[in-house]
Amino acid sequence: MSIVPPGAAGSSSAPAASGVGPLLRGWREQRRVSQLELALRAGSSARHISFVETGRSRPSEEMVLRLAEHLDVPVRERNALLLAAGYAPHYPETPLGDPSMDALREGVERLIQGYEPYPALVVDATYDVLAANRAIAMLLDGVPERLLVPPLNAMRLTLHPEGLAPRIRNLRAWRDHLLAQMDRQIALRRSEPLRALYEEVAAYPVPDTDPEPAGDDEPLGAVASFALPMRIEHEGRVLSFISSISTFNTPMDVTVAELAIETFLPADPATVKYLHALSS
Template sequence: MTTAAPGTAASAAPAATAGQGVGPLLRAWREQRRVSQLELALRADSSARHISFIETGRSRPSEEMVLRLAEHLDVPVRERNALLLAAGYAPHYPETPLEDPALDTLREGMERLIQGYEPYPALVVDATYRVVAANRGVMMLLDGIPEHLLEPPLNAMRLTLHPQGLAPRIRNLREWRGHLLAQMERQIALHRSKALRELYEEVAAYPLPEADDDTPPEGPVAYFALPMRIEHEGRTLSFISSISTFNTPMDVTVAELAVETLLPADPATVKYLHSLMP
């Protein structure tokens, strides 16, 4: 299933820690983004000298400057809070539990969105691919999956790549698996997440067949993106994955949510899915 949110192969995440102060952290993010001090200064309406002083600890940045630099370095919202703490300020972005009543409208909106996408599959995942919502199209694909993989919390990567999950049904598994692992590597480079790293190491260690058992579809089919071709009740369905995230999130939880929709990639898949509608 899942693809992502969010190129190139991953580089190491910033290694500096909050205990070293905000300067080394900012320098690590700047170097990872391959931005010079001068370029960052121009973006942030500052000077290269001031950026240098911040990075070496000779100058303490204001709260506004920390947030401005983080924005221009595209630092994830969770890590922006870490930068603020390292600079001696309180976190700026709350982390509201998804089940909190304050997010009722968000949850209801996401549920309506993915239900409105039926009969095509759609789901919502968090930063570690935990499934927080899924429609009937997704549940259809999960028919026959062992109960131990369906126990909460569901994990989209584990469900997709586990040898008892969807993996045996994916006709182009080697290609799709490579895409998903590369996606996770990019996310690990962006988010310094131990849980995401552990999940990657788990799913990357799953056994892989020697070759795909993929038969090209009948008739001319020109895919516009890499499809996931999956066996379902004696037929092969083809899906293209698309990811949506929230623009300018002001909450850590919201920033780490992604809505994945699986778009039918050929007419046969469209016809079959619509035949399931009552």
Template sequence: MTTAARAKGTTADRTKGTADHASGVGPLLRGWRERRRVSQLDLALRADSSARHISFVETGRSRPSEEFLLRLADHLDVPMRERNSLLLAAGYAPRYRETSLDDPSMGTLREGLDQLLAGYEPYPALVVDATYGVIAANRGIAMMLDGLPEHLLAPPLNAMRLTLHPEGLAPRIRNLREWRGHLLHQMERQIALRRSDALREVYEEVAAYPVADPGVDAFEAGTDVPYFALPLRIEHDGHVLSFISSISTFNTPMDVTVAELAIETLLPADPATAKYLRTHLP
């Protein structure tokens, strides 16, 4: 991608599948069912099957067909990468490919992402992968990262590390405790949805960062803006900017790489922030 602040190397650092194929598909399927807190009977009703058949699959007494296994995975909301792991554990070939963003076949996607990010300027926007590795970012994000130490800006960039590291954006965030809590909770939800050791490692790293006393928090006296969502309030060049975060993903992806991409946009939460960005990034 030609967009500013592209982090090379992050596309290769994907979340690793954690399935133990030697144990068979049964324990993996049971693990996903229990993770989703769905009983065998409930899953059977959803998948037009029987609790007995689900039990036989989970105990290894019955080998599910490829289509039946994918139907169960769909009802359990199993991530695409892990659906491939289920298929491999059952003795089938992976259904979903994983294509590097550098592959020529992804050219149209890269161009589209670049246009989205550039079109959102002067407001900040970036694309991240399943472990919050930064794939691309626009000039709004580059402005916010200005002045950070080079060891944090060296690829592969990670959005959570950049935000919460004590030498990163954290000292500039006026409501750090609230925003940090939001980000950690977001990661916890993702960990609960995925079997991702790589994401858990990032979580454990950033959760262990020390948190300085924020002093006056974001909702200080004199702030009369009626925020409609938790804002990120961050200092830049002596000004306090306020943003509302929005995250978008691709509908019905057919590639693991695409399924794990997310586009985060930061919408100005007040007129002063919008004016400041238009002035500094014309």
């Protein structure tokens, strides 16, 4: 599956009209950093940080970027801080379909294809699927067409009662893991679209108990002891996967900053054997 351009769902909700001071104070408080600690990190003074936050002093463009870096503010939100301070955005937001992104796009596609026969996909800041390999398509066998209409959303496909949820044997634990992951992302990004997605999928009905294991004559993957696996049924077999998410180091573009590559590593020998048998 080729990479498709992401939508604008990751857009910042930070109001530039409120001024940069309150926005910086909000990020500092969210990160639980004192004015003195932030000043020491940024090579400034607590007095100057206080003046910036109260609007008594207008920070330079360099200072805004320096404070944002030490507060681990996402790239998209750094642009919002600059706008609120009266400066132009520093980080571009280049569409994935732009020719300048060819090397990145082709490299990511080769990466997830090379991961076959194990599942891998690429998502944006709101978990819309931008690319996926054939092993992901295999897991989606049987999902209703209406849930597969682009843009596909990984969280919606996984937790929807007509999606993968009925086939996930440890649904309650896996659902808790995914919701906690989204909650951390909301705290980091302050994304209203992501919060709306969280509220949607958190409201999906959940069974009182997880599905019973498959019959005794249907082999089950052993439960991994080193990390929480996703145990999902496929054609009468239960496959076990450990999920890993990778992002780009020091991104200088909003689009690149919000890309994530999720790979699913088989958690037991039976899953490895089954996937290799399918691929051959």
